[in-house]
Amino acid sequence: MGSIKDKAAIIGVGCTKFGERWEKDVEDLVVEAAYEALEDAGLTPDDIDAAWVGFLYDFTGVSGNTFSEPMKLFGKPVSRVENFCASGMDAFRNACYGVASGVYDIVIACGVEKLTDVGGAGLPMSQFGHPVIGGISAPGMFALAATRCFHEYGWTKEDLGRVAIKNHKNGVLHPKAHFRKAVTMEEVLSAPIIAWPLGRFDCCAMSDGAAAIVITRPEIAKQSKHKDDYIVVKANALATASAQPMYRNSFDYLGFPATRAAAALAYKEAGIEDPAKEISFAEVHDCFTITEILNCQDLGFCEQGQGANFVAEGHTEADGDIPVNASGGLKCFGHPIGATGCRMIYELTKQLQGRADGAQVKEPRLGLAHNLGGPGSICSVTILGRPD
Amino acid sequence: MAKIASFGAYVPLYRLGRQLIGDAWGIPAVPGERAVANADEDSLTMAVAAGLDCLAGVDPSTIDGLFFATTTAPYSEKQSAGVIAAALDLRHDINTADFTGSLRAATTALRAAADAIDSGNARSILVTAADCRLGEPESMWEQLLGDGAGAVLVSKEGPVAIQAALSVAGEQVGPWRRAEDRYLRSFEAKAETQYGYAVGVVEAGKAMMEKEGVTANDIAKAVITAADPRSHAGVGRALGFQPAQLQDTLFLSIGSPGAALVLMMLAGALEQAKAGEKLLVVNHGDGADALLLEVTGEIAPAPGRKGLFGHLFQKRDLPSYTSYAHFRRLMERDEPVVASSAVTYWRDAKDELNFHGARCLNCGVIQYPAPRVCGECGVKDKFEEVKLTRKGNVFTYTLDHLVAGQYLNTPIPRLVIDLEGGGRVFLDMTDGDPQEVKVGLLVEVIFRCLHEGAHFHNYYWKCRPVSQA
Numbered sequence: 082m083g084s085i086k087d088k089a090a091i092i093g094v095g096c097t098k099f100g101e102r103w104e105k106d107v108e109d110l111v112v113e114a115a116y117e118a119l120e121d122a123g124l125t126p127d128d129i130d131a132a133w134v135g136f137l138y139d140f141t142g143v144s145g146n147t148f149s150e151p152m153k154l155f156g157k158p159v160s161r162v163e164n165f166c167a168s169g170m171d172a173f174r175n176a177c178y179g180v181a182s183g184v185y186d187i188v189i190a191c192g193v194e195k196l197t198d199v200g201g202a203g204l205p206m207s208q209f210g211h212p213v214i215g216g217i218s219a220p221g222m223f224a225l226a227a228t229r230c231f232h233e234y235g236w237t238k239e240d241l242g243r244v245a246i247k248n249h250k251n252g253v254l255h256p257k258a259h260f261r262k263a264v265t266m267e268e269v270l271s272a273p274i275i276a277w278p279l280g281r282f283d284c285c286a287m288s289d290g291a292a293a294i295v296i297t298r299p300e301i302a303k304q305s306k307h308k309d310d311y312i313v314v315k316a317n318a319l320a321t322a323s324a325q326p327m328y329r330n331s332f333d334y335l336g337f338p339a340t341r342a343a344a345a346l347a348y349k350e351a352g353i354e355d356p357a358k359e360i361s362f363a364e365v366h367d368c369f370t371i372t373e374i375l376n377c378q379d380l381g382f383c384e385q386g387q388g389a390n391f392v393a394e395g396h397t398e399a400d401g402d403i404p405v406n407a408s409g410g411l412k413c414f415g416h417p418i419g420a421t422g423c424r425m426i427y428e429l430t431k432q433l434q435g436r437a438d439g440a441q442v443k444e445p446r447l448g449l450a451h452n453l454g455g456p457g458s459i460c461s462v463t464i465l466g467r468p469d
Numbered sequence: 470m471a472k473i474a475s476f477g478a479y480v481p482l483y484r485l486g487r488q489l490i491g492d493a494w495g496i497p498a499v500p501g502e503r504a505v506a507n508a509d510e511d512s513l514t515m516a517v518a519a520g521l522d523c524l525a526g527v528d529p530s531t532i533d534g535l536f537f538a539t540t541t542a543p544y545s546e547k548q549s550a551g552v553i554a555a556a557l558d559l560r561h562d563i564n565t566a567d568f569t570g571s572l573r574a575a576t577t578a579l580r581a582a583a584d585a586i587d588s589g590n591a592r593s594i595l596v597t598a599a600d601c602r603l604g605e606p607e608s609m610w611e612q613l614l615g616d617g618a619g620a621v622l623v624s625k626e627g628p629v630a631i632q633a634a635l636s637v638a639g640e641q642v643g644p645w646r647r648a649e650d651r652y653l654r655s656f657e658a659k660a661e662t663q664y665g666y667a668v669g670v671v672e673a674g675k676a677m678m679e680k681e682g683v684t685a686n687d688i689a690k691a692v693i694t695a696a697d698p699r700s701h702a703g704v705g706r707a708l709g710f711q712p713a714q715l716q717d718t719l720f721l722s723i724g725s726p727g728a729a730l731v732l733m734m735l736a737g738a739l740e741q742a743k744a745g746e747k748l749l750v751v752n753h754g755d756g757a758d759a760l761l762l763e764v765t766g767e768i769a770p771a772p773g774r775k776g777l778f779g780h781l782f783q784k785r786d787l788p789s790y791t792s793y794a795h796f797r798r799l800m801e802r803d804e805p806v807v808a809s810s811a812v813t814y815w816r817d818a819k820d821e822l823n824f825h826g827a828r829c830l831n832c833g834v835i836q837y838p839a840p841r842v843c844g845e846c847g848v849k850d851k852f853e854e855v856k857l858t859r860k861g862n863v864f865t866y867t868l869d870h871l872v873a874g875q876y877l878n879t880p881i882p883r884l885v886i887d888l889e890g891g892g893r894v895f896l897d898m899t900d901g902d903p904q905e906v907k908v909g910l911l912v913e914v915i916f917r918c919l920h921e922g923a924h925f926h927n928y929y930w931k932c933r934p935v936s937q938a
Contacts, residue, residue: 203871212809213821213919213929214838215895217869217883224867225885232865232908277868277880277903327885327895328837329844334865334885 084350087468089177089314090302093122093295094427099415100259102289107141107195108151110291114420115152115191118293123306126154129295130185135162135172135192136419140199148191165454166368167319168192169292169422170461174317176296186301192423193291203275203287204418215325220276220284220369222456225327227278227371229334233386236374238278240389242269244370245282245412247392251399252409255439259286259415283370288415292423294430299468310434315447316353316464318346324458335386337372337457340379344451347462348381351447356381360464361445362404362432364425366453367412373397376451377405380462399440407432407440422461425450429465471586472627473762474593475771477523478736479515479618480723480780481506482900482933483796485787487612493790494607501721505787506616508796509899509917512539512599513549514928515618517556517916519732520597521859522780523620525773529557532622534564534594536582538574538728541601542567543918543926545648552928553597555822556916558856564591572694572754574598574728575619576636580758582623583631593624600727605652606799613696614653615724619732619777628766629739629748633681637673639756641665662700667707669757670695674708677749677759685709689746690738692716694753696725704751722781728754737777739768785900805873809922819854821929824914826892827852835891859914860935861888868903882906884932886914900933911935 095117097110105113111134119125134148141147145159162172169192176190199205204219230236245264252258264282272281302311320342326332344356353359365380367373374388382403383391391397397405408414408428411421429448431437452461484502491498506515516537524532535557537550550565564585568578575598582594599618604610623631643656643665655661670693678684685691691710695701695718705715716738719730726733731752738748748762775783787793794800819825820838827839832846835855842849864887868880882898884906898906899917912932919927 199874202874202876205874210808211817212814212922212927214817217867217895218871220871221867221869221883224869225865225883228867228908229865273870274868274880275870275876279867323844328893330834330836330887330891330893331845 085177085181085314085317086350087299087313087315088181089296090299091294091312091426091430091465092297092302092305092307093118093124094430095121096257096292096424096427097290098257099288099290099417099424101197103197105289107147107193110193110195110289111148111151111191114193114291114293115189118189118295122295124187124295126152128187129154129157129189130187131157131179132159132189132191133162133172133175134159135168135422136194137163137165137168138194138205138418141193141195141419147193165459166366166418167422167452167454167459167461168419170425170450170452170463171319171422173294173423173426173463174319174461177314177317180296180298187295187297189293189295190423191291191293192420194417194419195289196287196417197289215327218276220279223369223372224276224279226334226375230371231278233335234389236389238270238280239266240374240393241278241283241370242266243392244367244373245269247398248367248406248410248412251407251440252413255409255414257438258409258413259288260409260413279369279371285368285411285416288417290415290417290420290424292420292427294423294426311468312430312433312465313468314463315466316347316350316462318343318350319459319461320346322458324455326456326458336375336379337453337460339458339460340376340451340453343460343462344380347464351464353464357383357403359447360403360449361447362407362442363449363451364408364410364428365405365451367406367410368416368453370412372453373405373410380449380451399442404442407437407442409439422452425452426463426465433465433467471583471623471631472625473621473629473631473739474624474627475523475527475622476736476739476776477519477525477620477774478733478777478780479518479522480504481510481515481616482783482785483507483787484784485790485793489790490612496607499612503612503615503724504617504726505793505796506601507900508798509919509931510601511543511918512541512601513543513552514916514918515599515601515616516549516553516597519599519618519620520553520557520595522774522776523595523622524557526771527622529559532559532563532593532595533591534582534585535559536566536568536578536594536596538568538578538596538598539600540569540572540574540728542569552822555818556928558823572728573752573756573758575731576750576752576758576760579621579623579760580634580636583634586623586625593622596621596623596732598729598732600729602727603652603797610653610655613725615719615726617723617726617733618729619736621732621735628764628768630763630765632761632763633677634758634760635673635676635680636758637669637676637756639665639669662703666695666700666753667704670704670751670753671707673757673759674749674751677761681761683747683761685714687747688714688749690714690716690742690748692731692734692738692748692750694718694730694734694751733777740776740778742768804921805875807873807920807922809920809925809927811923811925814927824857824859824930825854826857828855837892837894857892857894858888858890861886861912863906863908863910863912864893865908866906868906879903884912886912886932896930896932898933899931905934
């Protein structure tokens with residue numbers, strides 16, 4: 082099996098303000114993010130050879146036209162990628178292979194979602210699945226893990242709350258984050274329950290937004306506007322696990338096998354042996370607070386069962402030894418489904434370049450982004466670094 | 470001669486004190502309480518519950534027919550008995566039929582079952598009956614009616630012989646519901662009793678005793694249906710019975726469960742009957758049916774059968790009339806739109822209705838829903854279909870307030886359950902307080918209606934704590 086390591090380079094990133102963008106539509110968000118990325122790269126739409134756009138919902142769009150129409154990028158290949166909440170990072174993954182194969186020189190990956198157009202409470206779920214088997218809300222799916230971890234490890238709602246407090250603290254500093262407000266443990270614990278044991282502050286925001294990444298090969302990056310600080314892909318892995326974990330006899334709800342599998346592939350690809358030491362910082366998929374704790378375990382930042390302690394001990398703070406979600410994460414930055422994966426790449430890139438919009442992590446060498454979809458059934462892990 | 474091999478009953482968990490109904494409308498209340506089907510229950514689901522109760526310890530593959538009696542079938546066009554038979558996991562090559570349109574439907578079905586046994590066309594037929602009638606809000610019917618179900622297994626063998634059966638016809642307008650009516654309508658109550666109910670019941674009862682040469686003194690228990698205690702006492706006297714001989718009509722505890730009443734009363738009578746006793750059953754509704762039963766052997770208690778009394782003693786009080794109004798959808802609200810497909814539902818009936826899983830012949834793990842490729846060992850198409858048990862323990866759960874894009878004040882408990890004997894399922898909990906759910910809780914799997922997506926009744930299984938079930 083081959084490897085993507087050092088074969089794709091990021092030369093431009095863009096991201097819209099995340100949040101309730103009532104007055105903007107998908108066209109506005111795509112144009113805002115893609116033009117910011119192109120301007121960052123010093124390029125124009127004419128320079129793009131191909132594009133991949135990731136989003137989940139049919140009310141956001143259908144097909145590659147969701148990107149090509151707003152951008153008027155006609156006569157070129159544009160594909161839609163859908164892989165649950167990992168759609169954005171999978172669009173990025175496909176784009177990386179497009180340049181690494183040598184077929185295209187400059188490509189763009191974009192993720193977008195316009196959740197507030199259907200408003201309401203929580204993600205729309207009724208369009209999925211079976212008449213009577215398996216239906217559950219997004220917070221419900223992850224709450225099943227929280228309940229089991231409470232039972233197995235003795236974790237509490239305070240353990241979950243610490244993740245929300247940390248991520249809100251970080252989000253306050255980020256001008257593009259959905260929420261810009263710190264929260265206290267008292268507020269977190271007294272918030273209404275959404276899906277026990279998850280309360281409102283255990284759940285990420287329902288946001289609109291888009292992010293875009295301009296990708297090329299390192300040899301072209303060396304002549305780009307970012308010739309001195311372009312970022313290279315060290316690994317990019319995707320793995321699936323069962324989308325019906327609630328029926329799987331062997332599913333222990335103490336973590337997500339898709340994350341463990343994608344992380345193992347990514348670490349092998351990047352040549353990482355001890356992620357806890359080698360990964361400088363991470364953006365992980367904290368759709369719910371419990372997910373971030375389990376992600377830290379599944380990604381090997383700490384031992385199984387130690388995730389809650391790991392957060393409580395401050396390791397994942399923006400100034401900790403492995404900052405997790407210095408951006409504020411999905412929790413506070415927001416989670417426009419298809420946009421999130423590309424937003425993570427945007428954040429990693431700017432952190433590695435030392436120009437983070439919010440809290441800047443110290444001396445980053447390797448950054449990891451982790452995008453989880455479905456009931457923890459699709460996982461994409463990307464590792465970025467400076468060229469060696 | 471056809472026999473009764475088993476019997477069962479079902480009463481919804483929830484009861485509403487009639488005083489609460491009276492208070493809600495500012496009208497007098499009659500004594501006692503009435504049973505109220507949960508929002509996810511209807512006559513069909515209650516018939517499944519009574520059928521399961523009746524079949525405790527009985528191999529469902531030995532049943533040759535399933536009859537369902539009701540005046541409140543969930544479909545105007547589409548047989549309910551077929552759905553009930555699938556949920557009871559009966560064989561495919563059986564006779565299923567709905568008996569409807571009259572409160573007498575259950576004894577009509579019982580007579581048809583006995584005739585089928587006597588003719589040699591069937592060895593055993595399960596007769597179920599359930600009703601969930603609506604009295605118009607503020608009317609006395611709202612207090613008098615109740616919800617429930619009963620079942621008897623009619624067979625070639627069994628401890629109770631059906632010695633004789635007869636019917637009388639009796640046309641009278643009342644009570645009735647036109648096809649388009651939601652609420653029960655009735656004749657003048659007093660005249661209805663005098664010229665309708667009492668005439669038919671007394672005529673049928675007397676005819677049976679004369680025909681079989683027995684007197685009231687020879688009868689241990691008279692199972693005579695009635696919608697109110699006064700008419701019941703009247704016909705009891707007219708037939709020569711002492712009050713102690715009359716089987717309780719469930720007026721104070723359940724209310725009048727329509728077509729199901731006779732089978733529920735019969736279950737109550739059989740639970741206490743002794744060998745050698747004779748029982749007279751008289752059921753009314755557009756005339757009357759009478760049956761003479763004789764207990765020829767010991768009626769052994771069936772493990773797992775709750776019967777009428779088991780269900781009567783396990784109950785929860787509804788806190789208010791509003792809860793009843795919510796359960797019976799008396800207040801108009803927008804129901805969430807849930808996607809469904811009649812085709813998908815039909816294709817997966819073995820998963821949904823029969824509640825079958827698959828055992829991998831390579832690794833032995835029982836899986837649900839049945840896969841093509843084993844989720845544990847990866848072998849393709851090497852499965853045997855297995856019947857899942859209907860009891861298990863909670864592995865993990867959530868109390869979900871978000872349902873179909875709406876925030877509910879009362880969450881739906883969604884439980885991952887490890888079934889006894891293998892298999893893991895994911896079911897909603899109903900009939901219980903969400904706060905009592907915990908990891909390890911023992912639950913039983915029960916049949917309910919989930920939603921009305923694609924304009925059909927999407928029946929499936931839910932669960933409830935065993936402690937109160």
